[in-house]
Amino acid sequence: MKRSVLLRIAVRHLASLPFQTFSVIAVVAFSSGLAVALFLLAQGLRLGVIRAVEPFELIVGARGSPYQLVLNTVFLQDAPVGNLSRDFLERLSQDSRIRLAVPLALGDFYRGLPVIGTAGNILEIRPSPASPLWLRPARGRWWEKDFEAVLGAGAAGESGLEIGDIFRTAHGTSLGAAWGGAQGHERDFRVVGVAEPVHGPYDRAIFVSLESIWEEHAGHAGEVTAILAYPASYTAAYSLDVSLRRDAQGQLIFPAQTAIRLFALLGRGEEFLSVIVFAVAACALLTTLLILYWSAATRGKERALLHALGVPRGDLVFLSWLEGALTLLAGALAGGLLGRAGAFAAFAALGEATAMDSHVPLTPQEGAVPFILLSIGSLGVFLAAMAEKTYDLT
Amino acid sequence: MNLLQVRDLRKEYRQPGGAVPALCLDFLDARAGEALAVTGPSGSGKTTLLRLLAASIRPTRGKILFAGQDLGALGEKATAWRARSVGYVFQEMNLLRDFTLRENLLLAAAISGIPPSTARERVLELTRRLGLENRLQHRPSALSLGEQQRAAVARAVLHNPPLLLADEPTASLDAENAGIVLHLLREICAGAGSLLLVATHDESVKKLFPRQVELRRAEGITQ
Numbered sequence: 001m002k003r004s005v006l007l008r009i010a011v012r013h014l015a016s017l018p019f020q021t022f023s024v025i026a027v028v029a030f031s032s033g034l035a036v037a038l039f040l041l042a043q044g045l046r047l048g049v050i051r052a053v054e055p056f057e058l059i060v061g062a063r064g065s066p067y068q069l070v071l072n073t074v075f076l077q078d079a080p081v082g083n084l085s086r087d088f089l090e091r092l093s094q095d096s097r098i099r100l101a102v103p104l105a106l107g108d109f110y111r112g113l114p115v116i117g118t119a120g121n122i123l124e125i126r127p128s129p130a131s132p133l134w135l136r137p138a139r140g141r142w143w144e145k146d147f148e149a150v151l152g153a154g155a156a157g158e159s160g161l162e163i164g165d166i167f168r169t170a171h172g173t174s175l176g177a178a179w180g181g182a183q184g185h186e187r188d189f190r191v192v193g194v195a196e197p198v199h200g201p202y203d204r205a206i207f208v209s210l211e212s213i214w215e216e217h218a219g220h221a222g223e224v225t226a227i228l229a230y231p232a233s234y235t236a237a238y239s240l241d242v243s244l245r246r247d248a249q250g251q252l253i254f255p256a257q258t259a260i261r262l263f264a265l266l267g268r269g270e271e272f273l274s275v276i277v278f279a280v281a282a283c284a285l286l287t288t289l290l291i292l293y294w295s296a297a298t299r300g301k302e303r304a305l306l307h308a309l310g311v312p313r314g315d316l317v318f319l320s321w322l323e324g325a326l327t328l329l330a331g332a333l334a335g336g337l338l339g340r341a342g343a344f345a346a347f348a349a350l351g352e353a354t355a356m357d358s359h360v361p362l363t364p365q366e367g368a369v370p371f372i373l374l375s376i377g378s379l380g381v382f383l384a385a386m387a388e389k390t391y392d393l394t
Numbered sequence: 395m396n397l398l399q400v401r402d403l404r405k406e407y408r409q410p411g412g413a414v415p416a417l418c419l420d421f422l423d424a425r426a427g428e429a430l431a432v433t434g435p436s437g438s439g440k441t442t443l444l445r446l447l448a449a450s451i452r453p454t455r456g457k458i459l460f461a462g463q464d465l466g467a468l469g470e471k472a473t474a475w476r477a478r479s480v481g482y483v484f485q486e487m488n489l490l491r492d493f494t495l496r497e498n499l500l501l502a503a504a505i506s507g508i509p510p511s512t513a514r515e516r517v518l519e520l521t522r523r524l525g526l527e528n529r530l531q532h533r534p535s536a537l538s539l540g541e542q543q544r545a546a547v548a549r550a551v552l553h554n555p556p557l558l559l560a561d562e563p564t565a566s567l568d569a570e571n572a573g574i575v576l577h578l579l580r581e582i583c584a585g586a587g588s589l590l591l592v593a594t595h596d597e598s599v600k601k602l603f604p605r606q607v608e609l610r611r612a613e614g615i616t617q
Contacts, residue, residue, distance in 0.1 A: 005504045016492040305488045308450070309549075310477020310505045 006315060009306075010322040013299065020295045021327055024288050028331025028373055029338055031284035035277045035369035036339020037346070042270050043366075044347050044358035046263060051357050052200040053255040055127040055134045058229040058237060060084070060092060060101075060244065066253045067262070072106060073226045074255055075354055076114040076201045080106050086222030088249055092229065097236035100124055102228040105213040108169040108185070113155045115169045115206045117213030117224075125228065135202075139163060140193030146212040149189040154203035156194045165191045169206075171217070185216045199357040281373055288331075289380045292324045296384065317385045324381030325374075332370035339366070396423040397556065397589050398447075403456035405442050417442040419456075422607060426556065429580050429590040431600050434609030440593035443609065444559045447591065448480050460557060477506050481550030481588070483560035483579070488546065489534040495521070495545050496530040499552060506553035513552070520548040524578060540571030547575060551582045558583055560592045564599060576602055 014021045052074050061069040062082030071078040093101045102125060105117030123142060125134040140163045143150055151161060161167060166188045189208060197203055214221040229252070231237035237254075244252040303316050311319075347358040360366075400422035406413040417439030424430060432440050445451045446458060449465045449472040458465040460479070468475050489498045496517060503513035521527045524544045534542055543563060550558060560579060564572035576592070576599060583590040592603065600606060 002504065005501065009501070012492045301488070302490060305490065306505070307473070308448075308476075308482060308484070308488075309502055310473055312473045 003318075006319050006322060010319055010326060013302075013323055014326060017295055017298075020291055024291050024327045025331040025334060027284045027287050027291075028328055028370075028377070029334035031277075031281045032332050032335030032370040032373050033338030033342065034280060036336055036366050037342035038270075038273055038277055039366050039369070040339060040343035040360050041346055042266065043360045043363070044343060044350075045266065047360060048347075048350070048356040048358035049259050049262065053259050055125055055198070055200070055202075056228055056255045058231060058240070059226055059253050059255055060229050060250050061226040061253070062249065063251050066251065066258050069226065069251070069253055070255055070258045070262075073104065073228075074201065075356070076106070076116075076205060077354065080225045083220060083223040083225055084227065084250055089222075089224050089227060092227055092250075095240070097232055097240045098229050099232045100228075100230040102230075103210055103224040104226045104228065105210055105223070106225040108171050108213065108216070110167055110169050110189075110206055111159055113152075113159055113204055113206055115149075115208060115213075116202075117208055117210040119210055122207070122228075125230070134198060135207075136196050137193040138196040140191070143192055143207065143209055146209050146215065147187055147189050148192045148208070150193040150195055150207040151191060152195050152203045152205040152207070153197035155206050158204065159206075161191050163191050163193065167191070169216070187212070187216060201354050201356060204354075277369065281369055285373060285377055285380065288324075288328065288377055289384060292327065292381055293384045296320050296323070317382070320385035321378065321382045324385070325378045328374050328377040328381070332374045335370050335373075336367060395425070397426045397461055398422065398424040399457075399459040401457045401459075403443075403446065403458060404454050405439065405446060405451070406454045413454075417446070417609070419443060419607075419609065424589055424591075426589055427584055427587045428605065429583060429603055430592070431603035431606045432591055432593040432609065433595060433600050433606055435595065435611065438609040438611045440595070440609060441561055443607075444482075444561050444591065444593055447557065448482060448559055449476055478553070479555055479557055481553070481555040481558040483543075483546050483550045483558075483563045485562040485565050489537075489542060489549075491534050494531050494533055495526065495537065498534070498545065499549055502549045503552050508553055516552055517548075520552065524548050539566055540568075540574065543567055543571065543575050544578065547578055547582070551586070551588075554586050554588070556588055558588045558590045560590070562594055562596075563592065564594070564596065569598075572599070 053070075056074060059069060059073050061073065062080075062084055064081035068078055069081050072080050089101075089103055092098060095101075100121060102122045103119055106114065108115040108117075120142070123133060123135055126132070127134055137150060138153065140150070149167075151159065155161075159167075168188060169185050171185065189206075189212070195207070210224070214223075229240070231240060241252045241254075244250050303320075306319075307313065307316060343360070350356055350358055400419055402421075403417065403419040404415070405417040406415050419439075432443055434440055442451075446453055446465070447460070449468050452466050463475075465472075465475075489495070490501065493501060499517045499521070500510070500513055503516065504510070508516065517530075518527070521530060524547065526541060526544055526548065529537055529541055529545075534545075537545065543566075546563075550560070558579065563579070564575055567575060579590060579592065580602075582588075591607075592599070594600060
């Protein structure tokens with residue numbers, strides 16, 4: 001019998017049992033969507049961290065938690081670990097093992113956007129020797145004197161500031177500052193330019209000169225929060241690490257290594273979540289098979305009629321399988337889309353808070369769970385179809 | 395020339411407690427265009443005989459030759475042969491509930507291998523003849539019992555089968571509709587030269603057929 005005729009019968013059968021059909025599609029879509037979303041979130045977080053860390057070779061900061069140092073230097077989150085003295089900064093800047101040392105002074109905010117005091121040499125950073133410069137003005141110019149500010153690409157949109165606008169910063173947590181905390185500074189900054197997007201947390205930053213920050217924090221003049229260091233060589237990097245281990249004030253971290261340790265921590269959580277996801281998928285599969293088997297059982301008389309009219313038993317098995325496979329396919333596709341949509345929403349929320357670029361390109365792996373559900377489900381449906389008894393009407 | 399020849403036919407159903415004799419028919423010959431009533435008390439094997447003639451089951455013993463073909467030897471080809479050669483009207487109408495009358499008929503035509511354009515013409519012609527032309531877009535639940543059974547007749551004769559079997563086709567109909575359905579069955583079979591066998595235990599139906607095959611419970615047959 002023509003497959004197109006069987007397909008029409010299958011579609012009509014599915015449409016005639018909308019509740020069962022919808023239940024199966026929903027169960028499969030939910031479980032595979034959950035798996036896709038978790039996979040994409042884990043991948044997105046990894047990629048986001050890798051992209052955010054990429055421009056930084058070494059970070060030198062005050063002694064304390066290395067994770068906290070990465071959080072506030074790379075992701076511009078959490079409170080700074082502490083400050084490094086002017087002497088320390090000068091020593092490091094003159095160290096022959098360092099080819100570029102970019103100081104950062106963190107802790108001030110404008111409406112929740114981090115204000116970064118830095119030196120002009122931040123414009124010399126390249127994520128890798130062959131890459132273009134990391135930071136470049138897209139509009140206007142870079143600051144040339146104190147109390148001039150350059151907005152990160154995201155900060156420009158979020159703050160609503162334009163070139164020529166005047167604003168004041170505040171000291172404290174981003175939340176406190178956003179809420180108009182009492183520690184507001186009294187000097188005006190003038191926006192002179194907007195940077196090109198860097199697709200990372202620094203898009204939310206407002207760049208000003210170190211001296212502007214020092215002038216606003218009289219007691220901390222000359223201090224910096226961290227130094228982005230670019231070593232002359234790998235050997236120089238490890239030699240510097242050894243030296244700083246003996247230093248009472250500072251610590252050196254390799255952000256990429258810290259990220260890898262972070263991934264290892266994430267990995268343990270992922271393993272646990274994977275077990276849950278597979279358990280949910282297995283339950284979904286079982287429920288699906290039960291619903292499909294029950295639906296097929298209610299069609300015993302129709303199968304018998306089709307057989308009496310001359311439809312071979314093989315075609316009846318194919319028909320039952322087709323109904324199940326179509327439902328599973330719809331569920332798996334919907335699950336893939338749901339998972340993508342869920343992950344997209346999560347990334348959008350994360351990006352709004354951190355400007356992290358967690359975009360994950362389409363990968364075959366994200367279809368793994370929907371595909372497994374579809375394959376095992378189809379096999380199960382096929383076996384169930386084989387087991388169905390065809391009653392004889394004649 | 396006989397279209398149907400039955401010789402020494404026995405059917406037993408194997409059950410856990412032993413074989414149950416279901417049918418005993420020593421001899422039956424019938425020609426194309428003939429109409430026969432198959433009668434007998436409940437359990438005499440009326441439905442079993444029709445199932446054997448439709449090649450849905452195989453005889454335990456004996457032979458059924460239809461147009462020279464041994465139905466017991468069809469094996470895997472039985473379903474295809476049935477689709478091509480047999481029209482079956484069931485006791486209950488058994489139309490597919492999710493399909494309109496037109497779709498039910500076209501689906502049956504597709505199963506029988508009738509080309510779609512021919513099938514569409516045939517559906518129109520038959521439904522006009524059976525007074526169902528205005529019900530083509532309705533689902534079975536919207537049809538009366540009489541209309542449903544006429545639809546079942548249309549489906550059974552759609553592909554002009556040489557053998558038409560009807561199992562108590564009027565059991566659930568009132569006298570008027572029963573008369574219409576039987577008249578149509580006989581008229582269509584006579585026109586197409588099909589052999590018609592109608593299983594019934596209804597005396598009034600029996601009388602409408604010039605020739606009757608009377609089955610007795612597991613004991614041979616008298617004609």
